[in-house]
Amino acid sequence: MKKSEHLKVPLKIIPEPEPNTRTVFHLQGLFPAFKGQGDIDKVCGKCGFILIEGVGTGIEIRNIVIRCPKCKSYNELP
Numbered sequence: 001m002k003k004s005e006h007l008k009v010p011l012k013i014i015p016e017p018e019p020n021t022r023t024v025f026h027l028q029g030l031f032p033a034f035k036g037q038g039d040i041d042k043v044c045g046k047c048g049f050i051l052i053e054g055v056g057t058g059i060e061i062r063n064i065v066i067r068c069p070k071c072k073s074y075n076e077l078p
Contacts, residue, residue, distance in 0.1 A: 006041045006054065011075035013045040017065055027051075027069040034061065047071040 017024060025033050030049075038056030043049060049070040052061060066075045 006039050008041050008043050008048070008050075010043050010045040010048070011051065011066070011077060013073050014065065014076045016074050022065050023063070024065045024067060024074070026067045030069050033066050042075075042077070044068040044071060044073055044075055046073040051075060052077075 027033055032050050032053040034052045034055075036052075036054040036056055036059065038054045038059060040055040040057070041050045042052035042055060042061075044051055047068060047070050049068050051066045051068060055061070061077050064077050066077070067073070068075060
């Protein structure tokens with residue numbers, strides 16, 4: 001499946017977490033935090049930037065926050 005055919009799932013935007021309360025990924029470039037071979041992309045809930053590319057069905061990444069490198073919003077993976 002082509003990347004453009006991936007299902008896009010927007011993440012929930014949250015306020016910046018308090019220090020030492022959550023695992024937060026601060027990406028340093030315009031690329032996804034994780035890449036896989038699946039057909040689901042998790043995207044920023046504000047700007048749509050792909051934060052996790054190619055998640056497979058049944059694969060869960062949980063309880064982290066990713067700061068979007070494009071718009072600087074905090075996206076929660078519950």
